[in-house]
Amino acid sequence: MSMEFRSILYDSIEYEPDNWDIRAPLYFPDLNLDQIIGAILAGKEEYRLEPFFYRSLKDISSINYRLDVMRDVENPDIYNAITVFAAGMKRIREYMGFSLTLHNSLQKKKWLLDAAGLYCETVSVLHAVLASLHIGSSGLRLFCDWLTGYLGSDAYKTLYTDTDSLFKEFGSIRYSVEIEGDRVIVGEDRYCDDYCELMKESFGRINDTVFDYSIRFFTDVEMCSLEGRIIDIISDMYAPVFKRLDEYCSKHLDFMDRTLERFVREIQFYICFRDYIKKLGRSGFCFTYPSVSLKKEIRLTGGYDLALAQKCPGLGAAIVPNDFLSIGGERIFILTGPNQGGKTTFARTVGQIVFFALLGCPVPCVTADICLIDNIFTHFSVEENPGGNTGRLKEELLRLKCIMNNMTANSLIIINELFASTTSNDAFKMGKRILDHFGALDCFCLYVTHIHELAGINGKTVSLVAAVDKDRGAARTYRIIRKQADGRAYANSIAEKYHLTYEAIKGRIGT
């Protein structure tokens, strides 16, 4: 009997989601993860992979289990073996569909046989190829061992033998259809001439261009009435073969193994992510395997925003990568700087990298050392819609309270322009109280704000600034650096609004 294999996505039963009807986490839109997951899953809709992206992993071994499989899939031979297998399984499902939905009962049975035939071929090819390759991950190794056991099982061997012998019997049938006036005569094909071939030999003396003269008719999957009648006659002529088909179907109606069905879906998680990496790789964007540990720090170098990257194919060099380094006990990071300086992009970048690391996926940066975060929280305001609106402030505070109730010392919270609807003084006071709370909790916090005074509330906060290039008239560099906040952000944004910055003027006059 074959050994147990459950899942290529979960190394242990207890971490499998118990409810597949889960929804996207609340931070998805804030971090533009909905766009990113949408791009990753494009063309893979049939596999319903979204739930796998909605649930972060909760322990390090589960994360490494996936990362190891990801590394294996990076091997093109393994990747190809799996995609060939998946394509085969897709066709098998199509054949199974025919065997369920078509009307002619003989045809339904033959489709089942055809599905099983393709199944045996697909599975044995996958096994042969995987067995010949070096596999590093415990996930794929366990699957291979299971597959070896399955192919050696009596159930599979019987399926294989029955399918193969019946295939050969059908394969040896040649029948002829004679059309003669008002009747069609069906019989055994006792002829050996190919009329087209013979005629071509004669007429080809004048013109010997070759062409494909395979004959095609009745191209619909469903049989037409004449086809049905022809098959009725053939089933009489070859009654024993059709009787065996009957027996075959009642015996092997449910031939497909559940483990393989599950595997072909779950492995797509790796395939689609690999495809996504390759696509961005062609535009010059890199990924790395994150290292997730219990050591409480987040150290990212060369990170970039995936949503931005996938929108800008070919701009790999133009997107500025940034670092996020928590040194020692640093937890609270206050990010200030000019509008359009890359603050929101940076906030999303950090969130995305942590998110994908917790999912057991490669992450969009050069190096990533991340502690096991138990949850990500975000609070992004809609910058484009400011105004003194007390209803909105209340709504913000309610959401914040809900987040604060669920946070732990191992959470990451990303806040982008909180309290935009209040006066700066109020925003400073409220912001300080919230930051004090986070500080006491000892969680990770990235706080994007235009209230630069918050950056200096105490010695424990780290001040980050979206840097400008002074030599070029305060042009944006999109580089986020550790620097004392100075509040210069605003002067520049007014000039920008009227297109009167150094660069803008140069650009306008230059033309």
Add this chain to the structure above:
Amino acid sequence: MKPYLLFEQYKGDLYHKIPNEKDLAEDLNLSAVFRAMAQNDSFIHNTARQVILCSLSDTEAISYRQNVLKDCLNNQSVIRRLYDISENIMEEAAFYKQSTQPSFSRAVTVSYKLRNAAGLADILIAGLETLRSTAHRYKGNFKSKGLTAFCLQQETLLTDDFFIELKKYISDLGFISEGGRIIIGSSIGKGLKGTAHILRSISNRNADNKGSKEANRSRQSGTILLDNISIANNAKEVEEAGLVHILRLLNRFNESVLDFFDTLHFEAGFYAGCINLHNIVKGHSAAVSFPVPDEANKRNLSFESLYDLSLLLNEQRQPVSNGLDTHDTCLYIITGANQGGKSTYLRSIGIAQLLMQCGMFVPASYYRANVSESIFTYFTREEDESMNSGKLEEELKRMNEIISSACRNSLIFMNEPFATTTERDGSKIAQDIVTAFYELDVKTLVVTHLFEFANLMFVQELQKAVFLRAERSDGGSRTFNIKEGEPLTTSYGEDIFNSVMG
């Protein structure tokens, strides 16, 4: 299957349209030549025009045609017969196609198309048989590679067996319209759908009687009566699918044979035209000879008793002829008396060169020249007296077009270039252009009134240049002969003035 009468190999665009063909035909008076060749056959007229204006620059290809033409001149009736056979077949086929053209209102079945294609094939096969017997009868008459191979091809390809096979298939196909029997062999594919269909036979319904047929079947078989519309339509679909490749095969055969006859019609038509012209010229007892083409990189021009063919054809009398013997020469500057025969001289060379380069005989007792990869005429139409300054720009535009398509091995005839401006300016422009041609080794013949230009060129003592002059007898009357001589200041306009006024 191809006739190979005009070409030993068919490669690329055989009759590519040259941009300046209209100028060539007009400047060299070629219409007179085309008319003489056609003798009121418009097809031959077009053929002659197309072939003559599309020069060969490969001396081998030229001698291939020359040899075929020599055979044709010795077997005039055979060539006319090939022309007539192909013409008849083309006409018959066109008539058949037209009469079997289906009305657009109804859907045309494959079997209907097949019947028509078989009918057309019948006509074409009959044509091939006639052609084969003609080739068989006259094959001994020919010496040229082209016509010998043509006859051999007919003999080897169109054998009796071949005709018997073709006719058998055509008659098989006849059964279809009479409700014959079609057998298709198939295998069982996925979902019991038929696959690997092979058309086994098409036969007469009564080919073998029912009894023996049943006996032949080793297993029991079943019969399906086509007793309702839907199942009858299904059967029709099978039949049509089985026949569609037969139709394609037959259509390809028909197209190829039609294409062959079309080409033969064209090629035989050209030689028929050559025969017509040859007989006319001979009728005037004028000289004709097969020219000697030299390779394109040579710069030769020699001839004896060369005359302007268009003048002979138009005036029905033998015009003045000239001789020349030059080697390694790429520039010819012709000056001399007005109406002294300079343009005629230029034209006589142009016509001879074109006729040589299409494989024809030339109007001279001897003609030898290098072939040119492209031939250009740049004539100021003598008739056009209304010259004004706007014309110069027009002229330069034309020169620009020529230069953009010319190459080192081109041949350029210039007749009174840049006469649309002052002599000084015209000479300067002409000198620049002609010097450039000379240095590039482009073969150039220039008739000019521009003494300043001609003299500027003359005093340089150019190695590869020849200066020719319209001859004048001592008494001042023109002989229309062109001889070597340095440019003279006057063009004897005074002579003409005298002869008109005096």
